[in-house]
Amino acid sequence: MDVVTRYQAERSTKSILVVDDEAVIRDLCAKALKGYQVLQAGDGEEALRLFEKGGIDVILTDVMMPKLNGIELLRRLKELEPTLVVIVMTGYAEKEIILNALKADADDFITKPLNLLQLKTAVDKALDKKALKEEIANLRSMDRLKSNFLSLISHKFRTPLTTISLFLQNLAGGIYDPHDPESRRNLELICGQSRYLESLVTELLAFSRFMDADEGVLREPCALNDLVRGIVCSSPEAAAKPGVKTVFDLDPLPPLSLDREKIAFAIGQVIDNAYKFSRETGTVTLSLKQEGDDCRLTVTDTGMGIPREELPKIFEKFYQVDPDGAGQIRGFGLGLFYAREFVKLHDGTITVESEPGVGTALSLLIPHGAPAAD
The missing domain is CATH 1.10.287 (Helix Hairpins)
Incomplete structure (x- = not known):
């Protein structure tokens, strides 16, 4: 594929949302932006609904519109996605409107009546600006993670x-x-x-x-029943809680074709956490069942539990549940992050249910995939 063809292919995947209460203006913009995916909205509220569905790269919006004007739309869009690029179209040269748009972080301006060549050039520049914004945001995120x-x-x-x-x-x-x-x-x-x-x-x-590492999934025959029992036996967290009873409810499953190291790590993190956040006495139950073409491992404890507002955070990097607020939880807060990543590499999922004071259940759904060779 030559450079021109590749550029055209990349451009055709970009989505431009044109927001204007005049249908003729929207149609003119769509014709000028041939080669892009162009969506249209007749007012700011409709534009927000379309944007929330995802996949919008650049928004081209009029200022004066019913229901929700362009400046307020701009503010809301930037709150939702700071790296979004928004071009403001206006037939008004009033300084106050320009200043309000700049305060709301408008990326460019186009005056009406529209110059179609200027419009296309502005959109091309906007896409370049969006790519740069995303790169800067990624670098800042990496710096923050490093810190x-x-x-x-x-x-x-x-x-x-x-x-x-x-x-x-x-x-x-x-x-x-x-x-x-x-x-x-x-x-x-x-x-x-x-x-x-x-x-x-x-x-x-x-x-x-x-x-x-970037080696992907290195599959080999893996008997989950034996793997789970071995992980519990070697878990330092389980050894540290002799008062916690372990209950195995493992159905006999045939060996699966899995990346043993990655799956063992994921299961190990879930099992270790079950004991780590248990009290000195209690029960950890390990259930392995077949569900259609998948198998489900559920690790349930009767420990401290996790507040509902904390549940979405437990798979984030460096996040640790700290029920006592002492800041002395062992580990780096990376285990569940990588556990989820490794399960996802097998096209599986990890879900969690928890209630403070009652306990937590983490469930790993792992597709059978290709059967393991004998």
Whole structure:
């Protein structure tokens, strides 16, 4: 495909919404913008409804319209999507209108009567501007994530390092008696903090590898029943809660063709969280069932639960549920983010239901996909 053909193909996928209460103006714009996907709206309210359906790249709007004028439409659109590019068409040269449009973050102006060549040029420039805005927004988002990550790492490492440092200072000052029960408890505490640091480094290295990896799904035969049992047996969070009863309700399923490492990670994160957020006593139930052509693994705990307003956030990067508000939840808040990404790579989904004080159920729906070879 040559450069011209590729440009035409890319352009044909871009959607332009023309908003004007005059049908003749909308039709003229549509003809001038041949080669783009052009949608039309007769007023601001209709334009908002069309925009909320998604897929609009540039909006071309008149100022004076019934129901919702162009300036108010511009304000609402920018609140919904700051990187959206909006071109204002106006037959009014009043300074106040221009200033209000600029305050509402208008990207360009076209005066009426329309110059069709100017219109097409303005839209082409607007698309270039939108691409630049999105790139800048992505860079800012990456910088913000990097800053949050560095801050989180500093916080997570500071507590165990401070504890170990204080103990070593006491040891160097001769404040240690191997026969004193308190000294022995402090030593056990330091050993525990050292193991925690080691686990943080291991987890950090694993996440670093996931961030850089782009190998897709490497499928192999995988028996989910055995995998789930093995993950529970090796879970440090399960070992730390001996008072929590584990109930297995695993139907015998044939081996599936899955990426063992990625699915094991996803299931491991869900299982670890079930124990981590359980009380000292309770129950974690693991249910594996076949649902048509899919299989569903549901991990249910009787723990603290998650407030309804927190549920949409639990799959975000660096987000951690902190029921006590102490800021001492272990981990980096990346586990469920990558768990969902890895399940999505298998065309599956993760859903969550929770009630504070009652418990949480996370459900992984995994398509069977291609059957595993014997």
